[in-house]
Amino acid sequence: MDATRNTSMTRKPPKTRTPDEIRAGSRRLGLILFAIAAAFFVAAFIKQIWFS
Template sequence: MTRDPEKRRTPAQIRAGNLRLGLILLSIVAAFFLGAVLNQWLFR
């Protein structure tokens, strides 16, 4: 298995991917907690 040096991601690309993944996960967590709060507030 040889690695092609021209296909390797640059550190900037890796950071951009990490940021994108972090924002996606944060939005999922925020939606979950918002749903839990609304559930408690609406169905007391």
């Protein structure tokens, strides 16, 4: 066995995220989900008005 092959399978070691980075990611995900929900409700509203 080669002793130099004792490293992880990944290229980079896992980087720990700071609380600010976690908060920014959560905010981004929340805004994306809100935009999807808003688009769904706007489309449903337009369908009710336009196609009734």
